[in-house]
Amino acid sequence: MMITCFGKARISGKFRKRDSSSSSPPRNWTSKDDNTEEDGSKIIFFGGKNHSFDLDDLLSSSAQVLGKGAFGTTYKVTMDDMSAVVVKRLKEVVVGRREFEQQMEMIGMMRHENVAELKAYYYSKDDKLAVYSYYTQGSLFQMLHGNRGMYDRVPLDWDARLRIATGAARGLGKIHEGNNGRLIHGNIKSSNIFLDSQGHGCIGDIGLTTIMRSLPQRTCLSSGYHAPEITDTRRSTQSSDVYSFGVVLLELLTGKSPASPAITEAEHSGENMDLASWIRNVVAKDWTGEVFDMEIVSESGGGVEDEMVEMLQIGLACVGVKQQERPHIAQVVKLIQDIRSTE
Numbered sequence: 001m002m003i004t005c006f007g008k009a010r011i012s013g014k015f016r017k018r019d020s021s022s023s024s025p026p027r028n029w030t031s032k033d034d035n036t037e038e039d040g041s042k043i044i045f046f047g048g049k050n051h052s053f054d055l056d057d058l059l060s061s062s063a064q065v066l067g068k069g070a071f072g073t074t075y076k077v078t079m080d081d082m083s084a085v086v087v088k089r090l091k092e093v094v095v096g097r098r099e100f101e102q103q104m105e106m107i108g109m110m111r112h113e114n115v116a117e118l119k120a121y122y123y124s125k126d127d128k129l130a131v132y133s134y135y136t137q138g139s140l141f142q143m144l145h146g147n148r149g150m151y152d153r154v155p156l157d158w159d160a161r162l163r164i165a166t167g168a169a170r171g172l173g174k175i176h177e178g179n180n181g182r183l184i185h186g187n188i189k190s191s192n193i194f195l196d197s198q199g200h201g202c203i204g205d206i207g208l209t210t211i212m213r214s215l216p217q218r219t220c221l222s223s224g225y226h227a228p229e230i231t232d233t234r235r236s237t238q239s240s241d242v243y244s245f246g247v248v249l250l251e252l253l254t255g256k257s258p259a260s261p262a263i264t265e266a267e268h269s270g271e272n273m274d275l276a277s278w279i280r281n282v283v284a285k286d287w288t289g290e291v292f293d294m295e296i297v298s299e300s301g302g303g304v305e306d307e308m309v310e311m312l313q314i315g316l317a318c319v320g321v322k323q324q325e326r327p328h329i330a331q332v333v334k335l336i337q338d339i340r341s342t343e
């Protein structure tokens with residue numbers, strides 16, 4: 001775990017410095033002076049004027065590196081009052097300020113219980129930041145794959161997985177309604193899905209793909225989440241989002257990471273196969289029961305197999321190789337909700 005001072009490490013000099021003699025009373029974030037750098041760059045908050053932190057707080061707070069993803073470094077920043085936010089320092093933004101701001105404004109206005117909230121953004125020549133809510137329970141990836149086989153593993157039963165899938169599908173449905181029905185996510189995967197306090201899935205990292213450099217094709221291929229037709233991630237589509245979401249459903253059902261070498265090698269005697277292809281193969285041989293995560297069966301007792309098979313069919317429809325045969329996300333939401341009408 002790496003603890004650092006988020007801003008001072010690299011960028012504090014570019015902001016108005018905190019007056020060390022002052023007791024730093026709460027600042028009014030609507031005041032331009034408090035938010036603005038000399039070149040006119042400023043941090044923009046969404047969701048009204050009641051922010052529990054300001055730019056100085058953000059930059060002087062201790063920060064823990066959560067990871068370095070394709071789009072930059074992600075920090076958990078903990079304020080003096082112990083509240084936490086996630087700050088992404090975006091690298092290789094390929095659009096200018098205007099387009100960046102337009103995209104962030106569109107994302108920031110989006111409010112939905114299954115979409116991770118963009119709280120603020122910052123753009124200057126040298127730094128581009130996106131500030132999100134921090135999800136204390138971590139990502140779906142961590143929940144599915146963290147501590148496997150260890151005594152402190154918290155298993156995920158079928159009900160929990162169904163709630164996550166339902167929430168995440170609704171979140172993606174909401175995203176696809178954005179920008180007059182043209183918004184795409186472009187990077188759907190289990191490390192970008194989080195849990196809210198009720199255990200429903202929430203989609204994070206929205207709206208970044210189209211403003212960032214395209215991912216190298218080998219990264220797309222090895223991730224296991226990208227649709228086969230995607231050669232330039234900036235040109236992702238809603239249909240490729242549905243494909244990636246289908247891979248997440250298959251991951252939920254099998255407990256296997258799409259990029260897992262166990263799938264590509266050990267289980268296929270050297271044959272290189274991604275998760276979707278492996279499942280298609282197993283199902284075609286009528287061995288459907290073989291794909292499910294043993295943990296679901298042991299944690300959920302009997303009686304869930306039919307629901308799991310229904311979810312498997314939805315996942316397989318989403319990962320259809322032909323784009324035109326994949327369902328629309330609205331259909332996916334309905335199908336998942338219908339698995340258990342009380343969900």
Ligand SMILES: Nc1ncnc2c1ncn2[C@@H]1O[C@H](COP(=O)(O)OP(=O)(O)OP(=O)(O)O)[C@@H](O)[C@H]1O
Pocket residue numbers: 066067068069070071072073074086116132133134135136138139187191192194204205
């Ligand atoms: N809002 C958040 N709350 C809690 N954890 C988060 C949040 N956003 C990201 N994380 C976690 O921080 C880590 C780093 O995230 P980051 O997005 O940089 O990388 P990634 O998800 O692995 O890849 P990518 O850049 O392609 O999204 C991941 O484990 C991710 O799940």
